[in-house]
Amino acid sequence: xxxxxxxxxxxxxxxxxxxxxxxxxxxxxxxxxxxxxxxxxxxxxxxxxxxxxxxxxxxxxxxxxxxxxxxxxxxxxxxxxxxxxxxxxxxxxxxxxxxxxxxxxxxxxxxxxxxxxxxxxxxxxxxxxxxxxxxxxxxxxxxxxxxxxxxxxxxxxxxxxxxxxxxxxxxxxxxxxxxxxxxxxxxxxxxxxxxxxxxxxxxxxxxxxxxxxxxxxxxxxxxxxxxxxxxxxxxxxxxxxxxxxxxxxxxxxxxxxxxxxxxxxxxxxxx
Amino acid sequence: xxxxxxxxxxxxxxxxxxxxxxxxxxxxxxxxxxxxxxxxxxxxxxxxxxxxxxxxxxxxxxxxxxxxxxxxxxxxxxxxxxxxxxxxxxxxxxxxxxxxxxxxxxxxxxxxxxxxxxxxxxxxxxxxxxxxxxxxxxxxxxxxxxxxxxxxxxxxxxxxxxxxxxxxxxxxxxxxxxxxxxxxxxxxxxxxxxxxxxxxxxxxxxxxxxxxxxxxxxxxxxxxxxxxxxxxxxxxxxxxxxxxxxxxxxxxxxxxxxxxxxxxxxxxxxx
Numbered sequence: 001x002x003x004x005x006x007x008x009x010x011x012x013x014x015x016x017x018x019x020x021x022x023x024x025x026x027x028x029x030x031x032x033x034x035x036x037x038x039x040x041x042x043x044x045x046x047x048x049x050x051x052x053x054x055x056x057x058x059x060x061x062x063x064x065x066x067x068x069x070x071x072x073x074x075x076x077x078x079x080x081x082x083x084x085x086x087x088x089x090x091x092x093x094x095x096x097x098x099x100x101x102x103x104x105x106x107x108x109x110x111x112x113x114x115x116x117x118x119x120x121x122x123x124x125x126x127x128x129x130x131x132x133x134x135x136x137x138x139x140x141x142x143x144x145x146x147x148x149x150x151x152x153x154x155x156x157x158x159x160x161x162x163x164x165x166x167x168x169x170x171x172x173x174x175x176x177x178x179x180x181x182x183x184x185x186x187x188x189x190x191x192x193x194x195x196x197x198x199x200x201x202x203x204x205x206x207x208x209x210x211x212x213x214x215x216x217x218x219x220x221x222x223x224x225x226x227x228x229x230x231x232x233x234x235x236x237x238x239x240x241x242x243x244x245x246x247x248x249x250x251x252x253x254x255x256x257x258x259x260x261x262x263x264x265x266x267x268x269x270x271x
Numbered sequence: 272x273x274x275x276x277x278x279x280x281x282x283x284x285x286x287x288x289x290x291x292x293x294x295x296x297x298x299x300x301x302x303x304x305x306x307x308x309x310x311x312x313x314x315x316x317x318x319x320x321x322x323x324x325x326x327x328x329x330x331x332x333x334x335x336x337x338x339x340x341x342x343x344x345x346x347x348x349x350x351x352x353x354x355x356x357x358x359x360x361x362x363x364x365x366x367x368x369x370x371x372x373x374x375x376x377x378x379x380x381x382x383x384x385x386x387x388x389x390x391x392x393x394x395x396x397x398x399x400x401x402x403x404x405x406x407x408x409x410x411x412x413x414x415x416x417x418x419x420x421x422x423x424x425x426x427x428x429x430x431x432x433x434x435x436x437x438x439x440x441x442x443x444x445x446x447x448x449x450x451x452x453x454x455x456x457x458x459x460x461x462x463x464x465x466x467x468x469x470x471x472x473x474x475x476x477x478x479x480x481x482x483x484x485x486x487x488x489x490x491x492x493x494x495x496x497x498x499x500x501x502x503x504x505x506x507x508x509x510x511x512x513x514x515x516x517x518x519x520x521x522x523x524x525x526x527x528x529x530x531x532x533x534x535x536x537x538x539x540x541x542x
Contacts, residue, residue, distance in 0.1 A: 067376035098366050099420040105334035124395040126422030149370040151397030160429040
Protein backbone atom coordinates (compact mmCIF):
# COMPACT_ATOMS: atom_id res chain seq x y z
CA UNK A 1 0.00 0.00 0.00
CA UNK A 2 1.31 3.45 -0.88
CA UNK A 3 1.94 6.26 1.60
CA UNK A 4 -1.17 8.27 0.76
CA UNK A 5 -3.42 5.20 0.80
CA UNK A 6 -2.02 4.09 4.15
CA UNK A 7 -2.47 7.61 5.54
CA UNK A 8 -6.05 7.79 4.26
CA UNK A 9 -6.77 4.48 5.91
CA UNK A 10 -5.16 5.59 9.20
CA UNK A 11 -7.16 8.84 9.19
CA UNK A 12 -10.35 6.80 8.89
CA UNK A 13 -9.49 3.93 11.26
CA UNK A 14 -8.50 6.14 14.17
CA UNK A 15 -10.60 9.13 13.12
CA UNK A 16 -7.54 11.23 13.89
CA UNK A 17 -5.25 13.67 12.09
CA UNK A 18 -2.83 13.80 15.02
CA UNK A 19 0.81 12.86 14.51
CA UNK A 20 2.94 12.36 17.60
CA UNK A 21 6.49 13.55 16.99
CA UNK A 22 9.13 11.44 18.73
CA UNK A 23 11.80 13.93 19.84
CA UNK A 24 13.44 12.10 22.76
CA UNK A 25 15.46 14.79 24.53
CA UNK A 26 17.49 12.96 27.18
CA UNK A 27 17.47 15.97 29.50
CA UNK A 28 13.67 15.86 29.60
CA UNK A 29 13.18 12.11 30.06
CA UNK A 30 11.61 10.76 33.24
CA UNK A 31 14.24 10.24 35.93
CA UNK A 32 14.06 6.44 35.78
CA UNK A 33 14.90 6.49 32.04
CA UNK A 34 17.56 9.21 32.00
CA UNK A 35 20.30 6.91 33.22
CA UNK A 36 19.12 3.87 31.24
CA UNK A 37 21.34 3.16 28.20
CA UNK A 38 18.16 2.23 26.30
CA UNK A 39 16.14 5.07 27.85
CA UNK A 40 15.41 6.78 24.54
CA UNK A 41 14.06 3.61 23.01
CA UNK A 42 11.96 2.65 26.04
CA UNK A 43 10.56 6.16 26.31
CA UNK A 44 9.53 6.27 22.65
CA UNK A 45 8.04 2.79 22.67
CA UNK A 46 5.96 3.51 25.77
CA UNK A 47 4.72 6.76 24.20
CA UNK A 48 3.90 4.91 20.97
CA UNK A 49 1.96 2.17 22.74
CA UNK A 50 0.03 4.66 24.87
CA UNK A 51 -1.02 6.85 21.93
CA UNK A 52 -1.24 4.54 18.91
CA UNK A 53 -5.05 4.50 18.84
CA UNK A 54 -5.17 8.32 18.96
CA UNK A 55 -2.97 9.13 15.95
CA UNK A 56 -2.65 8.70 12.19
CA UNK A 57 1.15 8.86 12.25
CA UNK A 58 4.31 8.80 14.31
CA UNK A 59 7.23 11.00 13.35
CA UNK A 60 10.63 10.20 14.89
CA UNK A 61 13.06 13.12 14.48
CA UNK A 62 16.39 11.54 13.58
CA UNK A 63 18.54 14.38 14.99
CA UNK A 64 17.59 13.43 18.56
CA UNK A 65 18.98 9.95 17.96
CA UNK A 66 21.97 10.96 15.83
CA UNK A 67 23.25 13.55 18.31
CA UNK A 68 23.79 10.83 20.91
CA UNK A 69 24.73 7.90 18.68
CA UNK A 70 21.41 6.12 19.17
CA UNK A 71 20.68 4.91 15.64
CA UNK A 72 20.14 1.36 16.91
CA UNK A 73 17.47 2.69 19.28
CA UNK A 74 15.82 4.54 16.39
CA UNK A 75 15.79 1.31 14.42
CA UNK A 76 14.18 -0.47 17.38
CA UNK A 77 11.51 2.24 17.69
CA UNK A 78 10.75 2.08 13.95
CA UNK A 79 10.61 -1.72 14.08
CA UNK A 80 8.20 -1.53 16.99
CA UNK A 81 5.88 0.90 15.21
CA UNK A 82 5.83 -1.17 12.02
CA UNK A 83 5.27 -4.51 13.72
CA UNK A 84 2.99 -3.55 16.62
CA UNK A 85 1.04 -0.74 14.96
CA UNK A 86 1.29 -1.57 11.27
CA UNK A 87 -1.67 0.60 10.23
CA UNK A 88 -0.03 3.78 11.60
CA UNK A 89 2.08 5.83 9.18
CA UNK A 90 5.77 6.06 10.05
CA UNK A 91 7.37 9.35 8.99
CA UNK A 92 11.13 9.79 9.39
CA UNK A 93 11.78 13.48 10.00
CA UNK A 94 15.25 13.95 8.51
CA UNK A 95 14.92 16.92 6.11
CA UNK A 96 17.49 15.40 3.80
CA UNK A 97 18.65 17.15 0.65
CA UNK A 98 21.62 16.29 -1.54
CA UNK A 99 22.62 15.64 -5.14
CA UNK A 100 21.61 12.49 -7.05
CA UNK A 101 23.95 9.73 -5.89
CA UNK A 102 23.93 10.93 -2.31
CA UNK A 103 20.16 11.45 -2.31
CA UNK A 104 19.82 7.81 -3.38
CA UNK A 105 21.70 6.82 -0.22
CA UNK A 106 19.54 9.02 1.97
CA UNK A 107 16.47 7.38 0.42
CA UNK A 108 17.99 4.04 1.32
CA UNK A 109 18.59 5.26 4.90
CA UNK A 110 14.94 6.27 5.31
CA UNK A 111 13.12 3.60 3.34
CA UNK A 112 15.34 0.51 3.75
CA UNK A 113 17.27 0.96 6.97
CA UNK A 114 14.45 2.52 9.00
CA UNK A 115 11.66 1.27 6.72
CA UNK A 116 9.76 4.52 7.07
CA UNK A 117 6.60 5.07 5.03
CA UNK A 118 7.71 8.64 4.30
CA UNK A 119 10.62 11.02 4.87
CA UNK A 120 10.88 14.80 5.03
CA UNK A 121 13.18 16.40 2.44
CA UNK A 122 14.49 19.87 1.56
CA UNK A 123 13.82 21.26 -1.94
CA UNK A 124 16.70 23.79 -2.18
CA UNK A 125 18.78 21.61 -4.52
CA UNK A 126 15.97 21.15 -7.04
CA UNK A 127 13.89 18.37 -8.59
CA UNK A 128 16.83 16.13 -9.48
CA UNK A 129 17.77 15.96 -5.80
CA UNK A 130 14.25 14.75 -4.92
CA UNK A 131 13.91 12.12 -7.63
CA UNK A 132 15.49 9.23 -5.69
CA UNK A 133 12.78 9.73 -3.06
CA UNK A 134 9.91 10.42 -5.46
CA UNK A 135 10.60 7.39 -7.61
CA UNK A 136 10.62 4.90 -4.71
CA UNK A 137 7.33 2.98 -5.08
CA UNK A 138 4.80 3.34 -2.26
CA UNK A 139 6.98 5.69 -0.22
CA UNK A 140 6.04 9.25 0.70
CA UNK A 141 8.23 12.28 -0.03
CA UNK A 142 7.29 15.16 2.25
CA UNK A 143 8.92 18.35 0.96
CA UNK A 144 9.58 21.42 3.11
CA UNK A 145 7.42 24.26 1.84
CA UNK A 146 6.72 26.89 4.54
CA UNK A 147 8.34 25.77 7.79
CA UNK A 148 7.05 26.56 11.28
CA UNK A 149 10.08 28.45 12.61
CA UNK A 150 10.06 32.24 13.25
CA UNK A 151 12.61 32.89 10.48
CA UNK A 152 11.02 30.78 7.75
CA UNK A 153 9.90 33.79 5.71
CA UNK A 154 13.49 34.97 5.18
CA UNK A 155 13.96 32.94 2.00
CA UNK A 156 10.72 30.96 1.68
CA UNK A 157 8.64 34.13 1.25
CA UNK A 158 10.96 35.95 -1.15
CA UNK A 159 8.97 36.98 -4.20
CA UNK A 160 9.63 35.33 -7.53
CA UNK A 161 7.51 36.88 -10.29
CA UNK A 162 5.35 38.34 -7.51
CA UNK A 163 4.84 34.95 -5.91
CA UNK A 164 6.59 33.78 -2.73
CA UNK A 165 9.01 30.88 -3.09
CA UNK A 166 6.88 28.58 -0.91
CA UNK A 167 4.03 28.90 -3.43
CA UNK A 168 6.43 28.07 -6.26
CA UNK A 169 7.42 24.96 -4.28
CA UNK A 170 3.75 24.08 -3.69
CA UNK A 171 2.89 24.43 -7.38
CA UNK A 172 5.94 22.41 -8.41
CA UNK A 173 4.90 19.69 -5.97
CA UNK A 174 1.35 19.62 -7.33
CA UNK A 175 2.29 19.64 -11.01
CA UNK A 176 5.65 17.87 -11.18
CA UNK A 177 6.52 15.87 -8.07
CA UNK A 178 3.19 14.19 -7.36
CA UNK A 179 2.96 11.99 -10.44
CA UNK A 180 2.83 8.83 -8.30
CA UNK A 181 0.55 10.49 -5.76
CA UNK A 182 2.78 10.02 -2.74
CA UNK A 183 4.18 13.54 -2.43
CA UNK A 184 3.24 15.79 0.49
CA UNK A 185 4.37 19.15 1.89
CA UNK A 186 5.40 20.62 5.24
CA UNK A 187 3.57 23.83 6.18
CA UNK A 188 3.73 25.19 9.72
CA UNK A 189 0.61 25.64 11.87
CA UNK A 190 2.20 28.92 12.89
CA UNK A 191 1.34 30.36 9.43
CA UNK A 192 -2.38 29.64 8.82
CA UNK A 193 -2.72 32.19 6.01
CA UNK A 194 0.09 30.53 4.08
CA UNK A 195 -1.39 27.12 4.92
CA UNK A 196 -4.66 28.13 3.25
CA UNK A 197 -2.78 29.43 0.20
CA UNK A 198 -0.85 26.17 -0.13
CA UNK A 199 -4.05 24.11 0.24
CA UNK A 200 -5.63 26.10 -2.60
CA UNK A 201 -2.66 25.21 -4.84
CA UNK A 202 -2.20 21.51 -4.05
CA UNK A 203 -5.74 20.12 -4.05
CA UNK A 204 -6.04 17.09 -1.77
CA UNK A 205 -2.30 16.55 -1.25
CA UNK A 206 -1.48 15.67 2.39
CA UNK A 207 0.11 18.46 4.41
CA UNK A 208 2.33 17.74 7.39
CA UNK A 209 1.66 20.57 9.85
CA UNK A 210 4.11 21.06 12.73
CA UNK A 211 3.97 23.95 15.16
CA UNK A 212 0.95 23.44 17.42
CA UNK A 213 1.61 23.09 21.12
CA UNK A 214 5.05 24.26 22.26
CA UNK A 215 5.60 26.35 19.13
CA UNK A 216 2.35 28.25 19.65
CA UNK A 217 0.34 27.39 16.53
CA UNK A 218 -3.42 27.49 17.02
CA UNK A 219 -5.28 24.25 16.25
CA UNK A 220 -8.51 25.86 15.07
CA UNK A 221 -6.70 28.27 12.76
CA UNK A 222 -4.46 25.55 11.32
CA UNK A 223 -7.19 22.98 10.74
CA UNK A 224 -9.63 25.48 9.29
CA UNK A 225 -6.96 26.83 6.94
CA UNK A 226 -5.44 23.53 5.92
CA UNK A 227 -8.24 20.97 5.66
CA UNK A 228 -9.53 19.70 2.33
CA UNK A 229 -13.14 20.07 1.20
CA UNK A 230 -14.00 16.78 2.91
CA UNK A 231 -12.27 17.79 6.15
CA UNK A 232 -9.11 15.69 5.86
CA UNK A 233 -5.68 16.16 4.25
CA UNK A 234 -3.78 17.08 7.40
CA UNK A 235 -1.12 15.45 9.54
CA UNK A 236 -1.05 17.71 12.59
CA UNK A 237 2.14 17.12 14.53
CA UNK A 238 2.69 17.63 18.23
CA UNK A 239 5.93 16.61 19.88
CA UNK A 240 6.99 18.29 23.13
CA UNK A 241 3.46 19.09 24.33
CA UNK A 242 2.59 15.39 24.20
CA UNK A 243 5.92 13.89 25.27
CA UNK A 244 6.82 15.93 28.31
CA UNK A 245 3.59 16.49 30.21
CA UNK A 246 4.85 14.40 33.11
CA UNK A 247 8.39 13.37 33.93
CA UNK A 248 7.27 10.74 36.39
CA UNK A 249 6.54 7.06 35.83
CA UNK A 250 3.09 8.08 34.55
CA UNK A 251 4.60 9.89 31.53
CA UNK A 252 2.98 7.61 28.94
CA UNK A 253 -0.48 7.85 30.46
CA UNK A 254 -0.05 11.64 30.72
CA UNK A 255 0.99 11.72 27.06
CA UNK A 256 -2.12 9.74 26.15
CA UNK A 257 -4.34 12.25 27.93
CA UNK A 258 -2.81 15.16 25.99
CA UNK A 259 -2.93 13.19 22.74
CA UNK A 260 -6.65 12.50 23.21
CA UNK A 261 -7.39 16.14 23.98
CA UNK A 262 -5.37 17.27 20.97
CA UNK A 263 -6.98 14.69 18.68
CA UNK A 264 -10.42 15.85 19.80
CA UNK A 265 -9.56 19.52 19.31
CA UNK A 266 -8.38 18.75 15.77
CA UNK A 267 -11.45 16.62 15.10
CA UNK A 268 -13.78 19.40 16.27
CA UNK A 269 -12.57 21.70 13.50
CA UNK A 270 -12.14 19.09 10.78
CA UNK A 271 -15.64 19.22 9.39
CA UNK B 272 42.10 27.34 16.42
CA UNK B 273 39.06 28.33 14.38
CA UNK B 274 37.96 26.69 11.13
CA UNK B 275 39.19 29.46 8.82
CA UNK B 276 42.53 29.74 10.62
CA UNK B 277 43.05 25.98 10.47
CA UNK B 278 42.11 25.98 6.78
CA UNK B 279 44.48 28.86 6.03
CA UNK B 280 47.24 26.99 7.79
CA UNK B 281 46.47 23.76 5.89
CA UNK B 282 46.47 25.60 2.57
CA UNK B 283 49.95 26.90 3.34
CA UNK B 284 51.45 23.78 4.92
CA UNK B 285 50.51 21.45 2.10
CA UNK B 286 50.37 24.13 -0.60
CA UNK B 287 47.11 22.51 -1.67
CA UNK B 288 43.48 23.50 -2.14
CA UNK B 289 42.42 19.91 -2.79
CA UNK B 290 39.80 18.27 -0.59
CA UNK B 291 39.33 14.53 -0.89
CA UNK B 292 35.69 13.58 -0.44
CA UNK B 293 35.18 10.29 1.37
CA UNK B 294 32.15 8.69 -0.33
CA UNK B 295 32.70 4.98 0.39
CA UNK B 296 30.31 3.21 -1.98
CA UNK B 297 30.46 -0.46 -1.02
CA UNK B 298 29.71 -1.60 -4.57
CA UNK B 299 32.87 0.18 -5.76
CA UNK B 300 35.27 -0.94 -3.02
CA UNK B 301 38.24 -3.15 -3.87
CA UNK B 302 37.27 -6.82 -3.81
CA UNK B 303 39.25 -7.58 -0.66
CA UNK B 304 37.34 -4.89 1.29
CA UNK B 305 33.82 -5.46 -0.07
CA UNK B 306 33.16 -8.44 2.17
CA UNK B 307 34.96 -7.02 5.21
CA UNK B 308 32.54 -5.76 7.91
CA UNK B 309 34.95 -2.86 8.50
CA UNK B 310 35.66 -2.41 4.79
CA UNK B 311 34.33 1.15 4.62
CA UNK B 312 36.49 2.27 7.52
CA UNK B 313 39.64 0.55 6.24
CA UNK B 314 39.11 1.92 2.75
CA UNK B 315 38.70 5.50 3.99
CA UNK B 316 41.64 5.32 6.39
CA UNK B 317 43.96 3.96 3.70
CA UNK B 318 42.83 6.73 1.31
CA UNK B 319 43.35 9.32 4.05
CA UNK B 320 46.86 8.11 4.89
CA UNK B 321 47.86 7.94 1.23
CA UNK B 322 46.66 11.47 0.41
CA UNK B 323 47.01 13.47 3.62
CA UNK B 324 50.07 15.41 2.44
CA UNK B 325 48.30 16.36 -0.82
CA UNK B 326 45.15 17.99 0.62
CA UNK B 327 43.89 20.84 2.78
CA UNK B 328 40.76 18.95 3.86
CA UNK B 329 38.92 15.65 4.00
CA UNK B 330 35.18 15.57 3.56
CA UNK B 331 33.34 12.41 4.63
CA UNK B 332 29.81 12.28 3.20
CA UNK B 333 27.60 10.97 6.01
CA UNK B 334 24.94 9.47 3.71
CA UNK B 335 27.34 6.73 2.57
CA UNK B 336 27.74 5.65 6.17
CA UNK B 337 24.13 6.19 7.28
CA UNK B 338 22.64 4.17 4.42
CA UNK B 339 24.39 1.05 5.67
CA UNK B 340 24.36 1.67 9.43
CA UNK B 341 28.08 2.44 9.58
CA UNK B 342 28.12 5.41 11.96
CA UNK B 343 30.74 3.70 14.14
CA UNK B 344 32.99 3.41 11.09
CA UNK B 345 32.46 7.11 10.32
CA UNK B 346 33.44 7.92 13.90
CA UNK B 347 36.59 5.81 13.50
CA UNK B 348 37.49 7.58 10.23
CA UNK B 349 36.95 11.00 11.82
CA UNK B 350 38.99 9.98 14.87
CA UNK B 351 41.80 8.81 12.60
CA UNK B 352 41.87 12.07 10.64
CA UNK B 353 41.89 14.19 13.79
CA UNK B 354 44.56 12.21 15.60
CA UNK B 355 46.87 11.18 12.75
CA UNK B 356 46.50 14.26 10.54
CA UNK B 357 45.51 16.99 12.99
CA UNK B 358 46.48 19.87 10.69
CA UNK B 359 44.03 18.75 7.99
CA UNK B 360 40.52 20.24 8.07
CA UNK B 361 37.71 17.73 8.69
CA UNK B 362 34.45 18.68 6.97
CA UNK B 363 31.34 16.60 7.64
CA UNK B 364 29.19 16.73 4.52
CA UNK B 365 25.68 16.38 5.95
CA UNK B 366 23.68 19.29 4.46
CA UNK B 367 21.63 19.53 7.62
CA UNK B 368 18.80 22.02 7.98
CA UNK B 369 16.13 22.15 10.66
CA UNK B 370 14.47 24.46 13.17
CA UNK B 371 16.21 25.71 16.32
CA UNK B 372 16.08 22.89 18.84
CA UNK B 373 16.67 20.25 16.21
CA UNK B 374 19.44 22.26 14.56
CA UNK B 375 21.17 22.35 17.94
CA UNK B 376 21.18 18.55 17.95
CA UNK B 377 22.54 18.39 14.41
CA UNK B 378 25.32 20.76 15.46
CA UNK B 379 26.05 18.39 18.33
CA UNK B 380 26.13 15.45 15.89
CA UNK B 381 28.70 17.18 13.67
CA UNK B 382 30.84 19.01 16.19
CA UNK B 383 30.72 16.77 19.29
CA UNK B 384 29.99 13.27 18.07
CA UNK B 385 32.15 13.39 14.94
CA UNK B 386 34.28 16.34 16.11
CA UNK B 387 34.30 17.83 12.62
CA UNK B 388 35.90 21.23 12.06
CA UNK B 389 33.01 22.21 9.80
CA UNK B 390 29.67 20.92 8.52
CA UNK B 391 27.64 21.64 5.40
CA UNK B 392 24.15 23.06 6.00
CA UNK B 393 21.09 24.05 3.96
CA UNK B 394 19.79 27.64 4.17
CA UNK B 395 16.15 27.07 3.13
CA UNK B 396 14.79 27.41 6.69
CA UNK B 397 16.47 30.77 7.30
CA UNK B 398 19.01 32.37 9.63
CA UNK B 399 17.46 31.07 12.86
CA UNK B 400 17.99 27.50 11.62
CA UNK B 401 21.71 28.20 11.07
CA UNK B 402 22.41 29.93 14.37
CA UNK B 403 23.20 26.79 16.41
CA UNK B 404 25.98 26.08 13.91
CA UNK B 405 27.17 29.67 13.50
CA UNK B 406 27.41 30.32 17.22
CA UNK B 407 29.58 27.27 17.96
CA UNK B 408 33.05 28.69 18.64
CA UNK B 409 35.84 27.72 16.24
CA UNK B 410 33.57 25.56 14.07
CA UNK B 411 32.88 26.17 10.40
CA UNK B 412 29.38 26.49 8.93
CA UNK B 413 29.43 25.81 5.20
CA UNK B 414 26.13 26.91 3.68
CA UNK B 415 24.78 25.60 0.37
CA UNK B 416 24.69 28.46 -2.11
CA UNK B 417 24.82 27.24 -5.75
CA UNK B 418 25.15 23.48 -5.78
CA UNK B 419 26.93 21.44 -8.44
CA UNK B 420 23.99 19.31 -9.63
CA UNK B 421 22.33 19.78 -13.05
CA UNK B 422 19.05 20.98 -11.50
CA UNK B 423 20.49 23.48 -9.02
CA UNK B 424 19.24 26.51 -10.97
CA UNK B 425 15.59 25.48 -10.54
CA UNK B 426 15.17 27.35 -7.24
CA UNK B 427 18.66 28.70 -6.51
CA UNK B 428 18.62 30.93 -9.61
CA UNK B 429 15.07 32.24 -9.28
CA UNK B 430 15.16 36.02 -9.39
CA UNK B 431 14.36 38.02 -6.29
CA UNK B 432 14.40 41.75 -7.01
CA UNK B 433 16.32 40.90 -10.19
CA UNK B 434 18.94 38.96 -8.28
CA UNK B 435 19.15 35.16 -8.18
CA UNK B 436 18.52 33.49 -4.83
CA UNK B 437 22.09 32.14 -4.61
CA UNK B 438 23.40 35.71 -4.66
CA UNK B 439 20.96 36.65 -1.89
CA UNK B 440 22.35 33.72 0.10
CA UNK B 441 25.92 34.82 -0.62
CA UNK B 442 25.24 38.40 0.47
CA UNK B 443 23.46 37.21 3.62
CA UNK B 444 26.44 34.99 4.41
CA UNK B 445 28.89 37.86 3.93
CA UNK B 446 26.93 40.45 5.90
CA UNK B 447 25.03 38.47 8.53
CA UNK B 448 26.35 34.94 9.06
CA UNK B 449 30.08 35.56 9.05
CA UNK B 450 30.36 37.65 12.20
CA UNK B 451 32.72 35.12 13.80
CA UNK B 452 34.57 34.59 10.51
CA UNK B 453 34.00 30.84 10.26
CA UNK B 454 31.22 30.82 7.66
CA UNK B 455 31.81 29.45 4.16
CA UNK B 456 29.69 28.60 1.10
CA UNK B 457 29.22 25.70 -1.31
CA UNK B 458 29.41 26.68 -5.00
CA UNK B 459 29.77 24.01 -7.68
CA UNK B 460 32.75 23.90 -10.04
CA UNK B 461 30.17 23.13 -12.71
CA UNK B 462 29.04 26.79 -12.60
CA UNK B 463 32.19 28.95 -12.94
CA UNK B 464 30.28 32.11 -13.89
CA UNK B 465 28.22 31.88 -10.71
CA UNK B 466 31.36 31.03 -8.75
CA UNK B 467 32.96 34.31 -9.90
CA UNK B 468 29.80 36.23 -8.96
CA UNK B 469 29.77 34.70 -5.49
CA UNK B 470 33.46 35.45 -5.01
CA UNK B 471 32.83 39.10 -5.87
CA UNK B 472 30.16 39.25 -3.14
CA UNK B 473 31.88 37.40 -0.28
CA UNK B 474 35.41 38.77 -0.28
CA UNK B 475 37.91 36.26 1.07
CA UNK B 476 35.32 33.83 2.50
CA UNK B 477 36.29 30.19 1.84
CA UNK B 478 34.29 28.45 -0.86
CA UNK B 479 33.83 24.69 -0.90
CA UNK B 480 33.76 23.73 -4.58
CA UNK B 481 32.49 20.26 -5.50
CA UNK B 482 31.96 19.07 -9.05
CA UNK B 483 35.37 18.57 -10.64
CA UNK B 484 36.24 15.09 -11.84
CA UNK B 485 33.26 12.75 -12.18
CA UNK B 486 30.75 15.61 -12.31
CA UNK B 487 32.60 17.30 -15.19
CA UNK B 488 33.62 20.63 -13.70
CA UNK B 489 36.77 22.12 -15.25
CA UNK B 490 39.62 22.83 -12.81
CA UNK B 491 41.03 25.83 -14.66
CA UNK B 492 37.63 27.48 -15.02
CA UNK B 493 36.70 26.84 -11.38
CA UNK B 494 39.98 28.00 -9.87
CA UNK B 495 40.24 31.07 -12.08
CA UNK B 496 36.66 32.05 -11.26
CA UNK B 497 36.74 31.28 -7.56
CA UNK B 498 40.18 32.22 -6.24
CA UNK B 499 40.76 35.28 -4.09
CA UNK B 500 43.11 38.10 -5.06
CA UNK B 501 45.99 36.25 -3.39
CA UNK B 502 45.16 32.98 -5.13
CA UNK B 503 43.56 31.11 -2.23
CA UNK B 504 40.03 30.87 -0.77
CA UNK B 505 39.08 27.55 -2.34
CA UNK B 506 38.44 24.03 -1.10
CA UNK B 507 38.25 22.05 -4.35
CA UNK B 508 36.61 18.71 -3.70
CA UNK B 509 37.14 15.52 -5.63
CA UNK B 510 35.56 12.27 -4.48
CA UNK B 511 34.94 9.49 -7.00
CA UNK B 512 37.78 10.45 -9.37
CA UNK B 513 40.27 10.03 -6.52
CA UNK B 514 38.68 7.11 -4.68
CA UNK B 515 37.93 4.66 -7.46
CA UNK B 516 40.88 4.85 -9.85
CA UNK B 517 41.83 1.27 -9.02
CA UNK B 518 39.77 -1.44 -7.39
CA UNK B 519 42.78 -3.61 -6.71
CA UNK B 520 44.99 -3.73 -3.64
CA UNK B 521 46.86 -0.71 -5.03
CA UNK B 522 43.76 1.52 -4.65
CA UNK B 523 45.35 3.88 -2.11
CA UNK B 524 48.51 4.39 -4.15
CA UNK B 525 46.37 4.96 -7.25
CA UNK B 526 44.30 7.50 -5.31
CA UNK B 527 47.48 9.27 -4.27
CA UNK B 528 48.60 9.54 -7.88
CA UNK B 529 45.30 11.16 -8.91
CA UNK B 530 45.33 13.41 -5.85
CA UNK B 531 48.82 14.67 -6.69
CA UNK B 532 47.85 15.36 -10.31
CA UNK B 533 44.69 17.15 -9.21
CA UNK B 534 46.51 19.16 -6.55
CA UNK B 535 49.08 20.25 -9.14
CA UNK B 536 46.41 21.19 -11.68
CA UNK B 537 44.67 23.33 -9.06
CA UNK B 538 48.00 24.86 -7.99
CA UNK B 539 48.86 25.74 -11.57
CA UNK B 540 45.85 28.06 -11.83
CA UNK B 541 45.92 29.41 -8.29
CA UNK B 542 48.26 32.32 -8.91
